[in-house]
Amino acid sequence: MPIRDHSPQICIVGAGNVAWHLGHALKEKGHKISRIMSRTPEKGEELASSLRAAYSQSFHVPEGSCEILILAIRDDALEKVITQLESTDTLVVHTAGSMSLEYLKNKFPNCGVLYPFQTLSREVPAEFSKVPLCIEASNPETLFEIRKLAVSLSSVVREIDSDQRRKLHLAGILLNNFINHLVVRAEDYLQKQGLEPDIIRPLLHETFEKLSKTEASKAQTGPARRNDRKVIEQHLKLLDDEPELKNLYSTLTDSIIAYYSKV
DSSP states (O other): OOOOSSOOEEEEEOOSHHHHHHHHHHHHTTOEEEEEEOSOHHHHHHHHHHHTOEEESSOOOOTTSOSEEEEOSOGGGHHHHHHHSOOOSSEEEEOOSSSOTHHHHTTOSSEEEEEEOSOOOTTSOOOGGGSOEEEEESSHHHHHHHHHHHHHHOSOEEEOOHHHHHHHHHHHIIIIIHHHHHHHHHHHHHHHTTOOGGGGHHHHHHHHHHHTTSOHHHHOOSHHHHTOHHHHHHHHHHTTTOHHHHHHHHHHHHHHHHHHTOO
C-alpha cells in the first residue's frame, strides 16, 4: 500500500468503551473521523455527533470515505463483523487483545492491530497519551502506517505479535479484572457485616502507590506471605457462611504460599 503524506480519513466500527476513547483521542490529535458504524443507534449517533462524523447502522463503507477502518468492537463480536464487511485494500485495523491478526489477513491484504493495553470505561476519562498501544501488521508498509497513527496518540508504542498479545491480554485480566472483582467482593462482605465499604479506599490507594515504587513480589504482605496458619484458619472460620468467598480466599492463600516457598 502507498505511504500517505496526509492525515487519512478514519472510519470506526463500534461505539463502546474503546471506540469512544480511541475516537476522541484521534480527534484531539487532529485526525479526521469521517464515519461511525454501529448496530446500536443510540450510542453510535451520540459518538458520531461528538466526533462530528457521519453515523451509519450499516457496515457498508462508501467509496472514498475511508482510508483506515478501525474495528473497535468486543473480541467475541469480531469474527461476525468481519464476515459482514466487504473485501477491500483499505487499511483495516482491529483493537482486540485476544484475537489473532489472521482473522483479518484472510480477507484484507493491508491489515493490522492497534491494541490499547488499558482498562477503558466511557464514564472515566483516560490519559490516552500514556496508554500502551500494541501494534502488528500484515506487511512493512502497513506497519509503518499503523505506527505513525499510534505514535500520534501515545508515547508508549510496542510492536507485539498475536501470540504475545494474547498473553499480555491474559496478564491484563489477572491484573485488572480479577483485582477489581476482589474489591467488589471485599465491599460486599463489609456491607453484609454492617461496615462501611469506603473504609477500604485508603488501603486500596496505598496498595497501588506501593506497587508504583517497588516490585509486586517485594510488596506482598499478609498472613499468606508469612505462612501464618493461625490467622489463616481464623479467617477461613469467619467465612464458613460464605462458601464462594471462602474458596476464593483459600485459592489465593495457597497460591501466595506456594509462590514464596520457591523464592
